[in-house]
Amino acid sequence: MALVMNLPAGLFPSWLLFFSAFSALMACIWAIKQEHWQTLSQAQISSWLCCSVILLLTWQLKAQIHAGLAFHILGGTALTLIAGSYRALLSLAVLLAIDLGFGHADIASWGLSFWLIGVLPVLTTQLILRFAQRYFSPNFFVYIFVNCFAAGAVTMWIFGLINCSLLFLVNAYSAQFLFEEMLPIYFLMGWPEAFMTGLNLTLLVVWRPEWVHSFNDRVYLQKR
Template identity: 30%
Template sequence: MNLPALLIDSDWLWLANLVFVYALFRALRSAPWRAILNNRQMVNALVGLTIGAFIFWQFNAGIRPGFNFHVLGATLFVLLFGWQVATAMISLVMVATWFRMDLDWVALGLNGLLMIAIPVLFSEWLLRFSQRNLPKNLFLFVLWNGFVCAGLAILLNVVATTLLLLALSHYSWGEIQRHYLIAAPIILLTEAFMTGMLITAFTVFQPEAVLNFNDQEYLDGK
């Protein structure tokens, strides 16, 4: 969902910009750039997926301002490159999308919090939870962190956006239901399927490109 500035009071938009800039600064500063740049497979995957994410971000469907959907890719980027690089590269995709579509720059931070910070940090938390509490198993890694986590991340994004629209915009609950929530299951399933499919392909055919997957831990002796 790309929320236009006209829906939200400017004070909230500038506050969101400050919070998002801080989150982006933390991500850029702590990202494992050296480990990724020294891995040719990861570099190729990062470039290819960033271009792919930009293309998918251009295909969004919606009826009214703010009521549109597109694939985010947050969970996939977290599994492959960690939350810091995921935040940085999806932010780059969002900025490029804003340039191409000539959207309201003052709304960049709010959209960044909804479409990047929330799903990325949730995916990172769920990944750490599974690493601590679930068996190291390829099937669980793909099913739980790929399919399930991606779907839950979109669900969290939808819930946060709905609450924000109810609290700060002029849209009523009925309008949100008819024009936004009715399409949420479609994008949820799409995101879950694409993330699960791609992370399965990477872990099976190119595990060295997945920062958060170790084939010795998940495959040896299984």
């Protein structure tokens, strides 16, 4: 499990909530236009939808600690590797909206949650993926340990740092509580995030490689 935000809108200024919501909508429209919908195979669509549903169910297994802090898996790295950046962003936007319906956050904070729980994991995962493709040989173990395990952990650590910094800037909690008590937990929770991402992606690329957008067995397994 991992620490994730269920952001109460009352903690943040109105201008930030409005700007984040508007920019989040623009990002979703951009993602829709960028995705090549006509070329998607049935396997790609099925894996995208299945992963999205499983992630939504996983999010329901959470334990609230304080306002803005709760336990559950992020899942953005796995979704990005499976569905690609554009579909991952769209899924996370919709899943966050659905999660609002369960009463886990304020609707006014949807945009801010999208940037933190949606855009941040997708962007971090893509940067690590591009880095590995550029500086490492196309190897199966590089993909699993760098793009899956490492990306999952790093995403959680960056999220934790930004989460604590944001809550500190809006005076939601003291710096001592956030950086001495909560931030170390984010570091620890990066490991289960990495394990869940790496384990699930390993099973998929072995048994259903066509379901993973970021994996090409001809490249990583040197098939001819």
